[in-house]
Amino acid sequence: MASVEGCSLALSSMAGARSEIDLAALVETYSSLLFRVAHSALRSRAEAEDVVQDVFVRVLEHRRSLTAVRDMRVWLVRVAWNLAIDRRRRIRPEQFDEGFAESLVARNLPADEALHEAQRLRAVLRELERLPRAERNVLLLSVVEELGTAEMAEVLGRSESAVRALLFRARTRLRDRLEEGECRG
Amino acid sequence: MKNSEEAIEKVLAGLRDTEALAGMEGRILNELEERAAARSRSGWRGLLPVWLFAPARPVAVGSVACGVALAGIFVVALAIPAIRRLGPAPVQARRSSAPVGSPVLGAPEAAAKSSQPASLRFGVRSAGKIKSEEGRNAESAAAGVDSDAVALEEMHAASRPAPPMPLTEQERLLLRLVHKDDPVELAMLDSKMRALQDSEDKAEFQRFFGQSTKQPAPEQSSKLRHDNRRRSKLRRANRRRNRQRQRSQERKSQIRNSQCRSNQRSNNQRRRRSLQINQPRSKQHQGQ
Numbered sequence: 001m002a003s004v005e006g007c008s009l010a011l012s013s014m015a016g017a018r019s020e021i022d023l024a025a026l027v028e029t030y031s032s033l034l035f036r037v038a039h040s041a042l043r044s045r046a047e048a049e050d051v052v053q054d055v056f057v058r059v060l061e062h063r064r065s066l067t068a069v070r071d072m073r074v075w076l077v078r079v080a081w082n083l084a085i086d087r088r089r090r091i092r093p094e095q096f097d098e099g100f101a102e103s104l105v106a107r108n109l110p111a112d113e114a115l116h117e118a119q120r121l122r123a124v125l126r127e128l129e130r131l132p133r134a135e136r137n138v139l140l141l142s143v144v145e146e147l148g149t150a151e152m153a154e155v156l157g158r159s160e161s162a163v164r165a166l167l168f169r170a171r172t173r174l175r176d177r178l179e180e181g182e183c184r185g
Numbered sequence: 186m187k188n189s190e191e192a193i194e195k196v197l198a199g200l201r202d203t204e205a206l207a208g209m210e211g212r213i214l215n216e217l218e219e220r221a222a223a224r225s226r227s228g229w230r231g232l233l234p235v236w237l238f239a240p241a242r243p244v245a246v247g248s249v250a251c252g253v254a255l256a257g258i259f260v261v262a263l264a265i266p267a268i269r270r271l272g273p274a275p276v277q278a279r280r281s282s283a284p285v286g287s288p289v290l291g292a293p294e295a296a297a298k299s300s301q302p303a304s305l306r307f308g309v310r311s312a313g314k315i316k317s318e319e320g321r322n323a324e325s326a327a328a329g330v331d332s333d334a335v336a337l338e339e340m341h342a343a344s345r346p347a348p349p350m351p352l353t354e355q356e357r358l359l360l361r362l363v364h365k366d367d368p369v370e371l372a373m374l375d376s377k378m379r380a381l382q383d384s385e386d387k388a389e390f391q392r393f394f395g396q397s398t399k400q401p402a403p404e405q406s407s408k409l410r411h412d413n414r415r416r417s418k419l420r421r422a423n424r425r426r427n428r429q430r431q432r433s434q435e436r437k438s439q440i441r442n443s444q445c446r447s448n449q450r451s452n453n454q455r456r457r458r459s460l461q462i463n464q465p466r467s468k469q470h471q472g473q
Contacts, residue, residue: 023217027210035205045206052205053213060217104199120188124196143200171193178189 023063027056030073033146034080040140041084043125044096051083071154077147078155085137097125127177134158135170142167 031052038051058079059066069075101121105114128136134156141152153160352360372378 024214027213027217031210031213032205035209036201036203039203040200043200045203049205049209049212052209053216056213056217057220060220100199104195120192121196121199124189124192128196139197140200143197145201174193175189178192182189 023056023060026059026072026076030076031056033073033144034076036144037077037080037141037147038084040143041081041088041093042091042096043093043100044091047087047091048084051080051087054083055080074151074154077144077151081141081155094126094129097122101125123181124174124178127174127181130177131170131173135166135173138163138166139170139174 034052034055035048038048039045042048042051055076059076066072098118101118104121105117107114109117128139131139137156138152141147141155147155149160149163153163156163158166373382
């Protein structure tokens with residue numbers, strides 16, 4: 001992780017010196033990060049890959065004006081996040097929840113337990129979708145480990161304290177709702 | 186509580202640890218290279234709007250193409266009846282010019298002849314426009330035929346003297362003003378007649394003014410007397426005022442003269458006194 005960050009810093013400093021940005025280096029450096037950002041919002045690998053590709057197409061289109069970008073990493077994450085949120089309106093991530101939950105279940109478990117585990121994970125994902133939008137966005141973006149609170153705040157356009165508060169509320173609300181659901185069940 | 190927390194962590198870890206499909210970077214780079222090459226190949230596309238060439242907008246491009254095709258079909262559908270209508274136009278013009286029967290070429294005919302190739306020159310037009318032009322041509326042709334017939338009739342008509350024109354009131358007055366050789370003026374040229382006229386005028390003058398001077402009317406004489414009295418009174422009053430003014434001026438001048446004299450006297454007295462005072466002193470000095 002530290003190597004990735006160091007590379008990104010080097011690239012961002014080089015971008016100021018060069019008139020045009022090395023696109024291949026950008027793809028190699030940031031594609032995995034952008035994929036995770038997009039996947040956290042979409043829960044689909046194919047859709048997340050499309051989002052990453054769209055991000056770099058944007059970079060290609062605006063490569064001449066990218067020298068004015070202060071922090072390339074945060075800028076790319078913000079573009080990827082906004083594209084993923086746009087795509088969420090067209091495709092509903094709930095349709096991918098079943099496959100995603102099954103992929104998370106351990107394969108060595110018996111069938112009945114695996115089914116139960118998959119149901120639990122689907123419930124978590126369902127309750128995640130029912131969270132208020134700001135809280136859900138903070139929680140999904142916090143999944144990406146490379147992003148600190150300050151970067152999350154910059155991507156979401158909020159203050160750091162607000163991000164922390166939203167994250168705490170999101171986790172609390174999600175846990176409470178899941179417990180309520182278990183009690184009913 | 187523990188179960189839910191574990192489930193949340195598991196879901197978040199699953200989201201966090203998801204890896205991209207193998208070869209994602211290569212696919213993205215290939216796609217970007219293709220796009221860059223396509224851009225460099227078609228430089229003219231930079232002049233057109235970007236949304237036409239965006240990869241996510243094939244529907245827009247298709248709709249534009251469909252729109253262009255529909256517009257072409259619409260233009261062709263309008264053009265066919267317009268071309269058909271252009272055919273009978275000269276026939277109508279010939280029919281309209283036929284009843285005149287004059288050997289001279291009429292203006293509408295010439296206009297029709299000149300307008301016919303012009304319409305063909307412009308090629309395809311809209312049906313409504315052609316219809317309105319045909320209507321205008323027919324109207325102008327009918328009007329031209331009527332005016333030509335009247336002009337020909339007038340040209341072939343026999344020439345006659347102008348009928349006597351009745352004079353208006355203004356013309357009569359003008360004639361009176363301008364008219365000379367009056368019988369009275371002609372008669373004045375004769376010296377005998379003129380002398381007789383003069384004598385008559387003199388006698389009449391004498392008759393009128395002589396009577397007024399010799400025998401004034403009683404009313405007129407009283408008025409005249411009254412007027413004369415008033416005038417004489419006014420004159421007297423004026424004279425009195427003038428006299429009074431003269432007297433007052435004379436008094437003023439006398440006063441001034443007397444003042445001047447008294448001043449002179451006083452001055453003389455002062456001089457004398459001064460002289461009287463100075464004389465003994467001078468005598469004393471001479472004595473010393």
